[in-house]
Each structure stands twice: as C-alpha cells, then as structure tokens.
Amino acid sequence: MKTLRVPEATIIRLSVYSRYLEQLDRKGVITISSVEIADGVGVSPAQVRKDLAYFGEFGTRGVGYNVRDLMHYTSKILNLNEPWPLVLVGAGNLGFALSTYKGFNNRGFSVVGIFDNDLTKIGKKIVDMEVSPPEKMPEIIAKHNVKIGIIAVPAKAAQEVADLMIKNGLVAILNFAPVSLNVPEHIELRNVDLSVNLEILTFNLGMRQFESRGK
16 A cells, blocks of 8 residues: 555545445446446546555556455455444433444444433433443443544533543544544544534535526
C-alpha cells in the first residue's frame, strides 16, 4: 500500500464504494467498471480511479474490477478485516437508535456495552443488553479489548464522558453531542453534529434557488 497522505474525502468515498460493492456481490455481479461504480455512487469515473490509485493498482484494463476482490481490498484498506467492539454512553433515544442500528453489525462493529448514569435506565435492557452504570466501563473495555467509544449524551456531559473513555484506554471516539471536545492528540475524534449537516443542506438549497433566479 502506498504511504501517501490520503485525503479524508477519499476515505469517505472508499467507504461508500465498499458498501456498494457489497450490494453488488449479494446480487451476484462478478465484474464492474469504474464508470458503473461512479454511476452507482454518484461520482465521476475519474474520481473512482483516482481514489483507488492511492492504494495500488486494481482491475484489468478493458475488463474492469472483480467485484468480490475489490470488495475485500476496500474492506482491508478500511481495516474492517477484524471485528470492532464498541461501547456507547447514553441510553436515551439517540443511544437506543445507535445501539440497535443493524448497519454496525453488517460492517463488523458491535456494541458490547451501554452505559448511563440515570438510575431509571440502569438495569433496563436494550434488545438483549443491560444498561450499566459508568463504573462498569473499565471491566467491559478490558474484557472485550474495546478501542472505540460512542458518545450520545447531552452537550454538558460530553467532555466528562470523553475523559472517562480516554482514562479507560479508548483511543477513538465518535461524538454525537453538539459540543467541541478537548482530547489529547493521539485520540482519534469524529464529531457528528446533525444540526451542522442539516444546515449544509439548507445552504445548498439556498444556493440552488439563488442560481435558478439568476438564469
């Protein structure tokens, strides 16, 4: 694999390609071209080829890519060739939705611990998993060798939760709380702010309306 700095946008598209290839494989598709991948995911063929070129040479000129082989390659690049246990803090509506999201299991992620400090939620089950108090987090993390945590708590509690996760050995955090977190440089942090994404949509819609008026 090449050691060039890979743009984050390329990794995001690679994840999209990987899921699309899984769909094709389930349908029994054997080979596919960059044009067909591009049409399927909504980018240009040149972009598909450029993204894949960061990681090596795939496919055969004039023939295309073997779907199953490329699916395996993309999964390996994304480091999905091993299971990834997760812990989730926050057993509210968002936490419930995330912990029962089947898309995690389909990609090798599994929630092995759900935590909350609300006494009315502790002990209750989400599907077949009991909500535990934060004090049990070290035990679950050690037992399952967890590296990734998901934060689904109100903004005011998010930093405290992040600190607790880091203290107990987690090195990657997916944060759904609408607040910026302070974490050490070695921690991988991704913030998912639903409001920001909605505002991007409204901005783009506004730009379309502006452009249509200018025609």
